[in-house]
Amino acid sequence: MTTMADAAWFLEQECRALRTRLALVQPFVLHESMLPAAALAPDALIAVERFLLQGREELRQRLDDYFDWLLGVGATATPAEQQRRFVGLRWRFNDVLTQFDTFQQAITQRSEARIGIWLSGLDVVARDALELPGITVPPVITYLDRGQGAAIRRARTRLAGGDLSPTALVLIPRERMIGSNGIASSLLHECGHQVAALLDLVPSLQQEVRRYARTRPDDERPAWRLWHRWMSEIAADLHAVGKLGIGATLGLMGVVSLPRIFVMRVAEDDPHPFPWIRVHLSCAMGDVLYPHPQWAAVARLWDELYPPTGLDAVRQRLFTTLRRTCSLVARLAVGHRPAALRRRSIGDLQPSRERTPDRLARHYDELLADPTRLYRTRPTLAFAILGQARADGRLMPEDESGVVNDLLTRWALDSTFAAAGSYLPQPTHLVTSSEETS
Template structure:
């Protein structure tokens, strides 16, 4: 048992901080706050385990001499389980950080960290945790929120967002990314907790209580979609369409145990939220386009009836959400706090025109606004997918450099030799 404990210490000593063993260019590195939070969390775990092992060895060489082999073995087993839990946590963050060593991709991920930080920022209402991004297979994104319990114990020191590799690089990646950011923002503002009593009160007064029960069931995903639409405009809805465009049975799949709304109605709700935040004919055009992709006329009667009942309540729900004034916002509505008016389609189109005349202004703008402007331009047919991809690759690199060097705040232009050549739009 003494040898096994010392061997555990030897293996533990070989777990080096990521800053010593991860090859990457500086621009691909994590934001300093994220790097420090992760390293401190893992270092605390290693130190705590080291103390336990030393304590075990002292016990083994002292009072443990009189203990039975079974007791000594049981105590060691718990130490080894704790060691494996720490390895699980190391592997979790290693998966995030290892991609930073890939050529170009690592820098783009650092740029997406900056986009996430911008989309999550809500000065005066909470202190946003660091956000780190990584890519994985599949079409959907996911988040492991900051301050939630990790495998093996302890609170996650950062938000970890997994985004689909198939969306690199286009404006649609922002839809997935900012939706997940919305989950973190909603938790920081306690939006789900503040909305549930409102939705349950609506069940008591509505002529169709089942509909509002379903909205209550799906509210966590709905709030994240609202965050994305408020920050990005129509590109959020178009990106959502890209995610939920599946074989027809999945688009109309009804599962009340799933926190996600029925995909067909989820897209229609995204359009309704967009129209409530920034009224414009484009929202009804997108909704009609979605209807042509998946018409209701061949749907079975039971599901068609439920979908239509949900559809009838979309405007009321969108108004309730955008006008909601949780205590955390101290009198402001969600729509006001998220500055959705700055994402009006007319303003986004105007900015795109201004940036064509003076491209340097694009590099001085907040990352989430840039995604909204380019996404609007693409939706309007004024920006090709090829040019969009080239622009976003350069912009992500620019944001990565800015956040790494910390020369100026994220969203401001670099000057001097670090300045990236601005391409024509």
């Protein structure tokens, strides 16, 4: 056998091996076991399966074409040319498997009975959080992982190989599954990133910040440069506060309660506002949307936990300026009118009337009289009610845990039966704090 024939034989075997391995990749619906109530929403599952199937079919066709070329006219090509074409196929093969793995972790978790049910319930919350008037929103999938920070792979962003993701994929840290504030604030913040992308919000907000900064005194310029850099995270935080009220800020405090050195450190390359100012801005945005003394009280509490003392002169000036301009940034963001909203403002997207602190407190009073109302409430509103009750000291963490578990389970069940065109009767029990129960 000549060297050229040896190379062709070797690459033929490699091509056959790739085709054989590719044939072993089956749709999730054929090999993932899960409770029906833990399953993905039909639109999300169909979007993922169709996306992965198209990738496998495209790769299978390219492998077949290469195999035919190698045994035909390619038999006379140089070994280097045969190898060059095969390597391109192998790269694409790895991309397809990586795309499969991207969704596998999220879907495999649905096989865990309790975790799967919770995730199905969180999918319902995420869909509610993404709802936008007149705008088509993508399917969304939630999953858990280790670590402190939540994250999102937005729909229509590029996966391995350059293909666009068919769904939003939201990671919630396991340590955040501790109550309504912990769960909802992380989830709604990540959904805020998807909303900002759908509205093309960040570039227009940054442009407005640049325009506004030119009218401010020179000593404020360093602060406004930071606000401009942080605008992506600010937009996501605003979405969370708008939907959840004080629960978003208290949940944020739980995430960024770190050693002081990290809370007060300004990193030049970090797109996130450093924790100390981020909590203050969250309070400022809440006060613009839902004016109430509670926001100033939370800001004072944060300063007691992390007093802005012992700073060098440069940082002290920066901290003071950032703190002074928080309310300006909040009003600018809430009043911003992106083109996608057709002259409506970001504040107009928020259900302001039903989510003021006083109205949320009245909602909670109504729930105590009729617990079934909670299960008929929009998911983001339900979490806002619980978050306000926690802030008011009316709902204890131990009792809240039971309520959140009931809600996530109920939403998972409802979404499952809704997909089947059926319904369930409403439960009649709501867990409350021992003081209120007595």
